[in-house]
Amino acid sequence: MEQTRTILMIDDDTALTALLREYLSYEGFELDACHDGVSGLAAAKNSKYCLILLDVMMPKLNGFELLKALGGKHTTPILMLTAKGDETDKVLGLELGADDYLAKPFQHRELLARINAILRRIDIVKEHNDAQSTYHINNVNLNPACREVYCHGHAIELTGTEYQILMLLMEHCGTIVSKETISKQVMQRTLSPFDRSIDMHVSNIRRKFSPFTDDEKIKTIRGAGYLFLAGNEQ
Structure with a gap:
């Protein structure tokens, strides 16, 4: 029998959390709820x-x-619950370390x-990690066995989604990886029009590398996708 998995929902809407607790229980999940940011x-x-399901608007501490x-040092994936159509909330949530968002x-x-x-x-990543050796490319080291990333010898803290995107790009070093491919393989969904989540995650990786190097590691190929550089490429 499959082990029940537990989700944490941080949301001050008590009626919604109660409904989701019942609904998710039929799908093999337990739901713990916190109704303010401090306890969350x-x-x-x-x-x-x-x-973790994380709402934006809450008392004491917002999302x-x-x-x-x-x-950004959490290892548990965070799905941000944003206001419908509010692109600012979506972008800011991703910048601050959310793995994905749902309106x-x-x-x-x-x-x-x-x-x-x-x-x-x-x-999928856990299974993949067990079978992979360490990547050493362009002064970036990625060790799937222990999920560690170093840039020029400095440890880099990545969210789960950022880590998965970086590993995919390093696996295909020197080859353009389209946003559609990243969305399907990492986000496990088809890329939607105007979806900026992939761009924000790549931007976060670059920002975390930037204190330790001026070298470009991930190149944007306009209209095509992203390219992890092997080094000395322009």
Whole structure:
């Protein structure tokens, strides 16, 4: 029998959390809920959760403040719940370390599909990591066995999604990887028009590399995708 997995939902909408707790229980998930940012931050540091659902607007600490407090060092994937059509919230959430976003209001089945996609890609990466050796390219070291990344000898803290994108680009070093491919293989969904999530994750990786190098590691190929440079490429 498959082990029940536990999700943490940080949202001050008690009615919504109650409905989702019942709905997700039929899908093999337990749901713990916190209704303010302070208690949510404490709970988010618990490694027992397979995923965190994080609302933006909450008392005490809002979702963005909570992400800042985590500092991008969390290993549990975070699905940000944003206001429908608010691109600013989506972009800021990704910049601060959320792995993905879903706009409210949403259908329960849409949420379940997004949860399963995130967890499926984590399982794929775990299997992939067990079979892979370390990558050493252009002064970036990525060790799948222990999920460590170094840039010019300095440890880099990446979110799960950032790590998966970097590994995919390094696997295909010297070859352009399209946004569509990244979306399908990492995000486990078809790329939607005007979806900026891939761009934001790549931007975050570059920003985390920047204190340790002026060299370009990931090149944007306009209209085509991204290219991890082998070194000395322009």
